[in-house]
Amino acid sequence: MVSIKRLGVFVTLFRFVKWIVVTDPRRALISIGLNMLQGVFPAIQIYMASRIFGQMMHVYDGTSGVRPLLEWIAAWASISLLSTLLRPVEALYTERIRQEMEDSLLRQLQNKAARLRLEAFERSDFQDLLTRARRIAGPGQFLNLLWEFYRMLTAVVRMVSIALLVGTWNVWLLLALVIVALPEPIAGFIQAKSAFFLKRKQTEPERVMSYLAGTLTSRAAAKEVRTFDASPWLLRRWETLYRGVADTLYRQERAQQYTRAGLSGVGMLGLAAGAGWTAWTVAEGSLSAAGFGAMLFALQSMQDGMQQIVGRLGFFRDRLLQIEDLFIYVDLQPEEPVGGEAADSSGLGDIRVEQLTYRYPQSDRDSLSGISFTLREGERIALVGSNGSGKTTLVKVLLGLYEPSGGSVCYGGRSLAQLDLKRLRDRSAAVFQDFTRYAFTLRDNVGLGRAERIGDERAIREASALGGADEVAGALSDGFETMLTRQFTGGTDLSGGQWQRVAISRAFMRDAPLVVLDEPTAALDPKAETDVFERFAAMAGSRTAVLVSHRLGMARLCDRVMVMQGGRLIELGTHDELLAAGGEYARLWSLQSQWYRESVIPARP
Ligand SMILES: Nc1ncnc2c1ncn2[C@@H]1O[C@H](COP(=O)(O)OP(=O)(O)OP(=O)(O)O)[C@@H](O)[C@H]1O
Numbered sequence: 001m002v003s004i005k006r007l008g009v010f011v012t013l014f015r016f017v018k019w020i021v022v023t024d025p026r027r028a029l030i031s032i033g034l035n036m037l038q039g040v041f042p043a044i045q046i047y048m049a050s051r052i053f054g055q056m057m058h059v060y061d062g063t064s065g066v067r068p069l070l071e072w073i074a075a076w077a078s079i080s081l082l083s084t085l086l087r088p089v090e091a092l093y094t095e096r097i098r099q100e101m102e103d104s105l106l107r108q109l110q111n112k113a114a115r116l117r118l119e120a121f122e123r124s125d126f127q128d129l130l131t132r133a134r135r136i137a138g139p140g141q142f143l144n145l146l147w148e149f150y151r152m153l154t155a156v157v158r159m160v161s162i163a164l165l166v167g168t169w170n171v172w173l174l175l176a177l178v179i180v181a182l183p184e185p186i187a188g189f190i191q192a193k194s195a196f197f198l199k200r201k202q203t204e205p206e207r208v209m210s211y212l213a214g215t216l217t218s219r220a221a222a223k224e225v226r227t228f229d230a231s232p233w234l235l236r237r238w239e240t241l242y243r244g245v246a247d248t249l250y251r252q253e254r255a256q257q258y259t260r261a262g263l264s265g266v267g268m269l270g271l272a273a274g275a276g277w278t279a280w281t282v283a284e285g286s287l288s289a290a291g292f293g294a295m296l297f298a299l300q301s302m303q304d305g306m307q308q309i310v311g312r313l314g315f316f317r318d319r320l321l322q323i324e325d326l327f328i329y330v331d332l333q334p335e336e337p338v339g340g341e342a343a344d345s346s347g348l349g350d351i352r353v354e355q356l357t358y359r360y361p362q363s364d365r366d367s368l369s370g371i372s373f374t375l376r377e378g379e380r381i382a383l384v385g386s387n388g389s390g391k392t393t394l395v396k397v398l399l400g401l402y403e404p405s406g407g408s409v410c411y412g413g414r415s416l417a418q419l420d421l422k423r424l425r426d427r428s429a430a431v432f433q434d435f436t437r438y439a440f441t442l443r444d445n446v447g448l449g450r451a452e453r454i455g456d457e458r459a460i461r462e463a464s465a466l467g468g469a470d471e472v473a474g475a476l477s478d479g480f481e482t483m484l485t486r487q488f489t490g491g492t493d494l495s496g497g498q499w500q501r502v503a504i505s506r507a508f509m510r511d512a513p514l515v516v517l518d519e520p521t522a523a524l525d526p527k528a529e530t531d532v533f534e535r536f537a538a539m540a541g542s543r544t545a546v547l548v549s550h551r552l553g554m555a556r557l558c559d560r561v562m563v564m565q566g567g568r569l570i571e572l573g574t575h576d577e578l579l580a581a582g583g584e585y586a587r588l589w590s591l592q593s594q595w596y597r598e599s600v601i602p603a604r605p
Pocket residue numbers: 122360361363367385386387388389390391392393394
């Protein structure tokens with residue numbers, strides 16, 4: 001089962017820095033070094049300023065010539081120039097690293113999504129996490145994060161180096177300053193944490209809002225929204241949620257601003273006290289007038305630096321916690337196993353299911369329980385039963401998409417847990433009820449059934465002839481090159497039945513020893529339905545085939561029929577055996593055939 005555990009801000013920071021270094025060690029070290037150097041420059045400049053003031057005093061009272069003064073000014077100017085020249089170098093290194101990290105970030109996100117077990121996608125907390133993790137991959141987000149990290153690093157080095165300088169002049173003053181100045185960043189840090197978690201709690205309402213906004217504007221829902229005049233109600237729901245989220249965030253922000261202003265006042269008092277103390281040390285004679293000027297400047301810089309760190313801290317912590325979401329997502333388990341034993345090279349062997357149980361994540365009841373049967377290699381089986389009886393769930397477990405909660409599924413004697421799922425997938429093809437309508441050309445929609453042969457014109461034509469997509473292509477002006485979406489220029493859309501033919505052709509393209517068709521003909525007209533069944537019979541040939549359908553007529557095409565009810569397998573046998581047994585199948589058969597013999601609903605008078 002997927003478990004989502006927090007890492008904590010320090011572990012995240014460590015992993016983030018490690019990630020920067022691992023991505024491109026040379027550039028990372030150079031850019032980190034350059035940023036730290038930028039942090040040291042202000043302390044050096046303050047020190048030099050104090051020497052310049054000192055030399056000026058000496059020139060003024062005639063105890064020194066002008067040359068040492070000019071030398072210090074030249075040194076000060078060189079440092080300023082160096083700092084300015086290094087900035088673009090650092091920016092270019094940072095940009096390169098950002099590009100590399102963004103690339104690796106996107107790859108990690110995609111790889112993970114492809115490898116995670118399908119169960120993860122059934123959980124709402126996973127959907128929340130995925131939404132947040134994707135945010136960091138949004139345009140500009142990653143640049144901000146890296147930039148924020150480097151600015152923070154520079155600010156911290158700057159504070160520490162100036163503090164050391166102040167410490168060499170007057171260690172007690174430094175201590176007092178630190179004590180007065182610390183509450184503000186600490187409070188900022190704590191506040192940023194609570195603000196983030198508050199915001200995180202809004203992920204689900206935000207997802208609902210985005211769903212509502214999508215429904216209001218989507219092409220797919222437009223016809224229903226208009227027909228039922230649903231938009232005022234949808235809009236009201238959206239507004240209620242929006243108000244709730246906005247008010248909560250506003251209250252949080254107000255509390256933060258008041259606390260920050262109060263603590264900032266304490267910091268200012270500390271600065272004033274520090275200045276007073278410094279003036280006293282001048283009067284006492286332990287600090288020169290030049291030292292006093294530099295010290296004041298240093299104190300002001302420390303105060304500014306502190307403000308900057310506090311100001312960025314919330315933002316930086318926020319970003320860091322976003323990265324934490326990304327790391328949690330990347331660490332998520334369980335993934336589908338790679339490796340494991342290969343299925344037989346020829347076919348998949350018999351499929352033996354024993355005491356199979358399956359429960360969806362976050363569900364309180366089993367959707368499948370105590371199911372046992374053996375599907376012989378090459379056998380055609382029909383899976384029938386009322387809505388919600390577990391047919392789709394069963395085929396998804398058979399295909400290795402869901403991991404059994406109990407019992408076992410074995411292919412040719414090897415359990416699903418030991419099999420290489422990639423190899424199993426390689427040998428199975430499926431058309432699901434909610435098959436995907438890719439916003440690609442008709443050719444690509446069929447070719448994706450075997451992506452490595454997507455350029456194989458003949459294979460695509462053959463699969464299309466078997467699944468019926470060839471007729472769809474014939475009716476389109478651009479044939480197989482037609483873009484099947486209205487989202488992009490020149491595209492068109494298909495009818496439900498035409499889409500179904502495309503999906504079935506995609507399954508034919510796979511040419512696999514195990515075929516699963518989950519209600520493949522629901523949207524087809526009677527002639528097309530007959531065609532598909534005939535093709536199915538021809539295609540099934542030596543393949544193992546599972547056909548889920550509410551149309552019992554097609555069950556006769558199969559070797560045996562399985563009847564599901566309430567997640568259990570209640571009947572298994574040939575069509576004739578089950579009719580003779582007079583059970584649920586016989587009842588359903590009689591109900592359906594009644595429709596054609598005599599109407600079960602009285603005709604209108
Ligand atoms: N993603 C899910 N999360 C939780 N429960 C689910 C999920 N999908 C299905 N179920 C539940 O599992 C049970 C079996 O559903 P399943 O989709 O397998 O039925 P079915 O026989 O294929 O139904 P239909 O004929 O309507 O397609 C139902 O009670 C359903 O509510």
